[in-house]
Amino acid sequence: MPKRPLTWIVGVAALCGCGPLPLESEYSHQRAICSMDEAALFDELVEDCRARWEQDGSACAGVLGFEGSIEGVAVIVESELVRTEFDERGVPGAVTGRAGVSMIGASPYFQFSLSLQHVGGSLSDDPVLRTYVVPGPSDVYDDELVSAAIRLSTGAESNDRNSFGGELVITRQSATEQVGRFRFELGGDDEIEGCFHAFGTDFEYKGEDTSSDP
Amino acid sequence: MIPSRWTGRALALLAGVAVLAPTTEVAAQGPEPSPNAPANPGSSDSAPVSSQPEEEVEEVEDIEDIENVDLADLLDMDLDEQLGTTEAVSRSDESILRAPATLTTIDTTRIRHSGATTIPELLRGVPGVQVVRNAAGNYLVSMRGTGGLTGNNLVVMLDGVPLNSPIDSSVDWDLMGLAVRDVERIEVVRGPVSTIYGADAYTGVINIVSRQSTLARHAASVRGVGGTDLGPAPVGIGSASYVFSGEKATVKWFGTGRYDDTNNVRDGFRHPPLTQAGMVTSVDVSTSERSRFHVELGGSYSERSSLDQLVLESHPTERGLAFGSIGWSIAELPGVLDTVDVWARSRAQFVRTDPDLFTGFNYTDTNAVRSELGVDIGFDFHRMVRGRIGGQGTVDYIEAPYLHPAVSGTPRAGAAFHGGLSIYPTKTLDLNIHARGDIPPVLGRLQPSFRTSIVYHRDRWSMRLAVAAAFRSPSYVEAGGQFRDPATNFVLLEGNPQLQPPQQATIELGSIVAPINAVTIRPTLYVSASSSQVIADFDPLVQKTYKSEAKPRWMTGAELEVDWHILDELSLAAATGYLRFFKFDETTTPLVGVPEQNSTWTAMLRLYGTTTNERYGYGVGGNVASPRSYVARAGIPPQIIDVDVPYTGYVDGRFEFQPALAVPLWLSATGQVGMMPRLFESPFPLGAQLGGLFMLGLEWRRE
């Protein structure tokens, strides 16, 4: 075979873009902000969000990250929360406690709403360390048990996943903030593990005493 | 008389079958001289017959009507000569009898006398080919067990120029650019042929050959056909052609336009009609005794339904295709070198639609160009050994909003190299081995393919054993897609660059037998393993992407074709295909290759012909395909498809008539009706029903 065509062909082949498409999943651009290695990053993100939240209560609602497996797909999510709902419960004459927290954010693929119910506990500006267990479906909730669920949605599709195992650790629970780490078992081999620092944007109070509204 | 001629041919067939054996030679017997033969040369009256050479005339002794004699018999034509040659199997001219792959040729006569008005409808009669009509102008065509939700498993060429979309290798059958009646022949090569045609030709190749040089120096035609379906909804087709056949040059031009709203409804939903216009022109010049120069340009535009594996909404979508090729070939070179072909070709495609009409994925703002440059060199080492090597470079440029930004708008290059040897150890044995390495632009890494065959051939039959492996390159959508919901910006579909190319390996035993000149029988048996089929992993909400199937799928099939030229006025074509999967992973549902999505068997029967003076022409036939069912996720956002397609079939007929022999004007009537017109065959929700149509036409042709 003449050399010139070979040279030409090899030249063209080498000119542009031979090799696999230089693509990575959008998940690969997400950072594992809840890992110990990225603690500083997480704090930086939280402080940035806090500054905006303090200026405009709806500009940022917190930071949440998780990684693990959902629907058999390895996921990693780094999300700035767009809205939170703090569900307060008060009994007349007693302190107001937090019954639940919903945190709404998005990944490149879906929107999520992470919902924690039966959290309980009083509100305080001081750090706390409360560990809850996510029960199985037949367990009765008590102070050590918390209910967790995540709702995933793309607009056209949605997927509700309840957690039937895992744990939640709350490290701060003030009137306007909720901070913690979690590991939720979502059935099958699906499991996510992550952390959050939520700033309250929406509050709901149930009880007779409304004076404790933040 | 006709019945006796039929039975005569039938007995001849039986006689031929009975004595079909290699090197059979039967001694000739001389006839008795005719007692009333004319006498004396020089007289203007009838003359008597002199003595007859013993060996020459016995085969015509019993002739009463000369039309009873097969002209090919009189001409001592062997099967090789009758079948002719093809370039479709190996991209070089070779005998059909000795070709190393299964080939079906739908010739001019069958095309002209078919009720089919599109090429996919013509392909329904080819065993091993599955045709599904989704809506007017929107078809899925597949081969040998790759029926399913996509139609990108074969290569479709017009005069040797591939027309598959550079984006996803799918075929826009509505963008052919020339009318069916301007097609000279359709060559359907079944089996893995990536070795010859590169990526995507992994289940076969369909080569559409435009009208060749005609009888008249200046041949031309203008035709118009119009009609309605059972609705009624209209269909109109107009086309024109001009072919100049000179001593040193051939110039061709074809133009066509079509409006088709027939059989475009289902359950009250009406798909957008097909509107199409296109043209093809080519110039072929002999630059010297041994060299030729060829240029071909074509383009087509259409608007039709968007229905597709990723688009389950049916809205008008505009598509355009422009292609060109240029080639220079030299033959009969001195020394070992035999032929040199240098060629370049390019095709560009666009898709436009109104995105506001869609709630999910659509192909709007797609622009794609694929350009190729190659050289093929043939060697004549020895009278028993021929060789062929070549290479090509490919550059793609794709721009589409549903591709990853790193892919869209960035040129991608590919390359391929091939080499092969044909060895003829005896006059009746051909050995072929061909290997090829492709680096497709999407895949970016070397993918080999090969074909090896042994063909034993005699005057009246041939037997072929071929083993081949081929592949399909993952498409740009499958490997580099990134479709974001315009409203939410969520990634609804993401390609997987790590996809393995789907591969097919086949071992095939085929034969061509002609017990008599008028009958050709072509049986084929094959066993295939397809691996790394692409799975549309659309279940997970958290990431919809494509995966490669881990386990291979095994299948076997049989195909049988019979062509019988019963009389000058009557030919019969019959074909049947059988397919059976016997090993596969039942837990996965790839895009193609799902047993339930392929008809287990298909059958076709067709009668056609013309009167001797060709003033009357007719064709009538039908085909049937066994049930299929589709249970899969498709569309973005995905829906669950759960469609059962029962037995489907079509019956069609065409009759044409030239009122006056002196006036080159033909009138025609064409009818086509689906078996149970309200049935449908599309896997997609609301895919159009089979229906039926009737058309009248007028054609002026000089050829």
Add this chain to the structure above:
Amino acid sequence: MSASRRGFLRAAGLGGVTTMAVGLAPARARAAGNERKAAIIARAISYERTLGTRSNASLRIGIAFARESDSSTRDSQAWLDGFASISDVTVNGNAIEVMTFPWEAGVPDRLDVLLVCDGLQWQSAAIADTTGSKRILSVGSVRDYLDDDCTLGVFDVDGKPRITINLTSAEREKVKFSSRLLKLADVIR
């Protein structure tokens, strides 16, 4: 015996014989004599689309030769013998009527086909004028005739008979062959 019964037997016999004699023994190529060529010409003429408008009850074939040429005379005799061997054959229902005549004597009336024998090369222009003006299908006995002015010929190629058709001449003679014939022929434009 009814006509259809006779037709059946003849066709069956023909099919069998042609299959065995011709179909299965082509490996041994053999030059075709004028008998076979005559049959091929008759068969080719049956594909002439205007035949129905040309001939009446019979297909009149005139074999023209040069009176002064021995070879031409021999050629005409050979052709006559050839056509005699198929004298019972009809072409599209027309009986074949064959006659020979010296070109110098002029073309007989009502000819449908003019078979031009060897030795008439020098008359090619006149022959072309005649066949063109009278719409006679010209058949050449010599290959060179086909390059000039004759329309149809049967010649041996590699030991097998092959049909050659000159489409320009055919057009001049208002002859239209069906595409089926042209597929099996070597076509000259």
